[in-house]
Amino acid sequence: MSDDDFLALVKSYEGRPCGPPQRAADPVNQPMIRHWVEAMGDENPIYLDPEAAAASVHGQIVAPPTMMQAWGMRGLQASLNPPAREDRTPMDELTALLNEAGFSSVVATNCEQRYDRYLHLGDHLVSQTSIESVSEEKKTALGAGHFVTTRVDYATTEGEHVGSMTFRILKFKPPRSTP
Template sequence: MFETRLKVYEGQRAAVSRVGKDPVNAPMIRHWCEAMGDTNPAYSGPDAIAPPTMLQAWTMSGLSGHTRGTHAYDELLGLLDDAGYTSVVATDCEQEYLRPLRPGDEITYDSVIESVSAKKTTKLGTGYFVTTRMDIRVGPDLAGTHRFRILKYAPLRRADRPAAGPARRDQSQKPSRPRPVINRDNAEFWEGVQRHRLLIQRCTGCGTLRHPWLPGCNACGGLDWDTVEASGEGTVYSYVVMHHPPFPAFDPPYAVGLIELAEGVRMIGNVLGVPYDKVRIGLPVRLEFREYDEELVLPIWCAQEGAAQEGAAQEGLYEHR
């Protein structure tokens, strides 16, 4: 039986006594904190520790990879590939922190195939969840554990996909847009979007607003929060114009902006209302909600009237010339 063959791999090693490519170090901690906007003083100075959520960073192999210590994990994935479960998607991870990591610590780690699920049917297709557990150590001390779960699945054939509901806004000839990833941390945000409300998390301890939604506050570490509704006013903080690669649900070129809301947080969305090549940093925009089909509502950002007229005039002048 196929599932019996898969279960044989449970408990087998996926990596043995591997060594982190770099010791825990201050530059990586600084880059991480800058990228995450984390100003916790515990992560700087002579007695600094590494942010606990960097746990996996010290084990990552980079483009050159690691010399493999065991072939069990590759064999398991190969077995699934041969059976037609050729696609993979990461589903979730869990971490446990047992010891602070400090600059200079040398990391070693082992990994084990912890479980292979029974066959599961998902919206992506039918397949198996494979969970590995990594134990990260400094010398003999266990510093933390990292569980990582993937789904190896056979993607649904086009004929097997459920029929889409009635399309809206002239989208009937296009494939549906990709769906946002909704989890327990951001579900309330997307529920608000469905009701045409843009909700921002607010820490009830220190009052700091945050986006994207997180389980805890970066400023004070508090876990309690409520929400405030955004006014809908914002400006383009940064942007890119997408030309390639083409996606069937989109019409390139189009502008994607990092929008700074009047409340101070930033979020990403399409910028409409002016030609894509007239989008500029500082462009004032206003929130709108667009329904793409029966289930999908997304926030978008439209140039405010004066800016839109100016952009249209400039475009007309350019064409006239």
Template sequence: MADTAFEAELKAFEGRTVGGPQVARDPVNQPMIRHWCDAIDDQNPVYTEPELAQQSIHGSIVAPPTMLQAWTMRGLRPPPQPESSEANASEDVLALLDDAGFTSVVATNCVQEYRRYLHPGDHLSVTTTCDSVSPEKQTALGIGHFVTQRQTYFDADGEEVASMLFRILKFKPGTGAAAGG
């Protein structure tokens, strides 16, 4: 049965900035675009062919919009993050759920919206806000809470270029339909 004090504690995260601004290690650049296009086998010429990109609606090379997150991923050797309570709050809400036994995680939704295409040289930063934490729910995977976070991406001038809503389910392993309740 859901613990109302615990749920109130989770609710308190809603609307809080829980991460960032985190600055991309590198600006948008052609080599990373090329690696991505090779891996995805995306042959759209506006991503990799300068002459065609120049004659296109974009006027020059652009990055695949769906590559958005790649620019600000922390990578294999994450640089140290500035100490701030805000930067740690995202982990706090997840740690709170972990401590309560909701240790498994699965991503359920991802919504990306693009205000404009990005060109090589654009240097992104991203902030993360906790959008919502659901009440306890019985799902097919188990008993859990949906945590929805919103990431907002800015260029070097502080203009918003894209946003992403990302929803995960934190659940108790072994409490789903497959486990027989």
């Protein structure tokens, strides 16, 4: 396949939804919030202390807003076991195409999150992701690669839109490592 054909192929994924809406494995919950704030060293009491949260503008325990993306992450087993070919989403297909062309490493480069409101215990998120853009091949400090930008909209299972995210990764050819 020529470089032009390859670029046309990966660009054909622009604008496509990454499969059906994804329901988070679990609703917003205190244990996952606790793991997060302990890791971050975040001592804001609105995340763990019911009384302090009730006395704040939030009125109740809330999740850290920057945790929004974490609720929808697929988890360990799905990370270890890529989906069968027939179950692949357009994003899985695009990732496989880039991997097969040698752009096998990935690094996140940009993230913009917008929050309509903070999430409460029990909110159950549903995310809808679409592929916004695939760049031409760029030379970067890490190696040659393609930037892939996705847009994610987050809603509750009741259908209330609660936030959105624009996320950009670089799929790049790793420099040859010496053993």
